[in-house]
Amino acid sequence: xxxxxxxxxDIKQRLEERNKKLEEMKEKLSNSIESENEKKIGxxxxxxxxxxxxxxxxxxxxxxxxxxxxxxxxxESSHAEGRDTTANAQFSHTEGFNTTTGMSANAAHAxxxxxxxxxxxxxxxxxxxTASGSRxxxxxDTTAASNEAAHAxxxxxxxxxxRxxxxxDxxxxxxxxxxxxxDTTxxxxxAAHAxxTNTSxxxxxxxxxxxxxx
Numbered sequence: 316x317x318x319x320x321x322x323x324x325d326i327k328q329r330l331e332e333r334n335k336k337l338e339e340m341k342e343k344l345s346n347s348i349e350s351e352n353e354k355k356i357g358x359x360x361x362x363x364x365x366x367x368x369x370x371x372x373x374x375x376x377x378x379x380x381x382x383x384x385x386x387x388x389x390x391e392s393s394h395a396e397g398r399d400t401t402a403n404a405q406f407s408h409t410e411g412f413n414t415t416t417g418m419s420a421n422a423a424h425a426x427x428x429x430x431x432x433x434x435x436x437x438x439x440x441x442x443x444x445t446a447s448g449s450r451x452x453x454x455x456d457t458t459a460a461s462n463e464a465a466h467a468x469x470x471x472x473x474x475x476x477x478r479x480x481x482x483x484d485x486x487x488x489x490x491x492x493x494x495x496x497x498d499t500t501x502x503x504x505x506a507a508h509a510x511x512t513n514t515s516x517x518x519x520x521x522x523x524x525x526x527x528x529x
Contacts, residue, residue: 322499322513326485329471333457336443340413340429343399377405390416400425407432414439417447434463476502490519 361373361381370382377392379402386395386409393402393409393416400409407416407423414425417433423446425432430439430446430453437446437453437460444453444467451460451467451474458467458474458481465474465488472481472495479488479502486495486509493502493516500509500516500523507516514523523529 322485326471326499329457329485333443336429343413390421 361371364370364372370380373379373388376388379388379391379393381388381395383397383400385399386397387401388395390402390404390407392405393407395402396410397414398412400411400414402409402416403418404416404420404423406421409416410426411430412428414427414430416423416425417431420433420435420437422436423432423434423438425439427441427444429442430444432439432446434447434451435449437448437451439446440454441456441458443457444455445459446453448460448462448465450463451465453460454468455472456470458469458472460467461473461475462477462479464478465476466480467474469483469486471485472483472487474481474488476489476493477491479490479493481488481495483497483500485499486497487501488495489501489503490505490507492506493504494508495502496510497514498512500511500514502509503515503517504521505519507518507520508522509516511524511528512526514525514528516523
């Protein structure tokens with residue numbers, strides 16, 4: 316019972332942190348709208364493609380493109396669109412609001428709001444998601460995919476194992492090829508599978524389902 320209360324308190328704390336991030340995001344967006352759009356002058360010079368100050372292309376940087384408001388396309392052949400987005404890596408793409416690709420995240424894609432794709436060919440979408448593993452994918456609300464080919468989706472999920480998959484709400488897949496789904500489940504063994512509500516599969520190749528099972 317104590318463990319369940321601790322998990323509920325943890326979820327409550329994460330929700331409070333999420334709401335705080337949302338308020339900060341709203342404030343930043345409001346300040347950005349009120350302020351004039353300014354772009355720092357760098358060593359590369361981009362050209363206004365349309366004559367209206369909305370779309371700029373830089374031929375010297377592999378024809379990188381920035382469009383929208385407050386966007387930056389630093390990477391070669393990168394594309395930044397929306398508001399306050401930054402595409403740092405080669406061939407990377409950012410869109411939406413306050414999204415970023417990492418400096419070495421070539422071919423990465425970040426979209427939505429406050430997302431970050433820092434792994435090679437990674438993809439982060441939704442709200443406050445992070446895809447830091449190579450070829451990883453994070454989607455939904457406050458999810459993280461931190462290992463190679465890991466996939467996190469849903470809300471407050473984390474896939475930290477190699478080729479792991481976490482989905483649902485508050486689930487964790489921490490070992491290679493592990494899979495956690497449902498509500499407050501954790502798969503902590505290699506190739507383990509946890510599903511249902513408040514279940515945990517900690518042994519290699521183990522499987523738990525239902526409610527409050529271990």
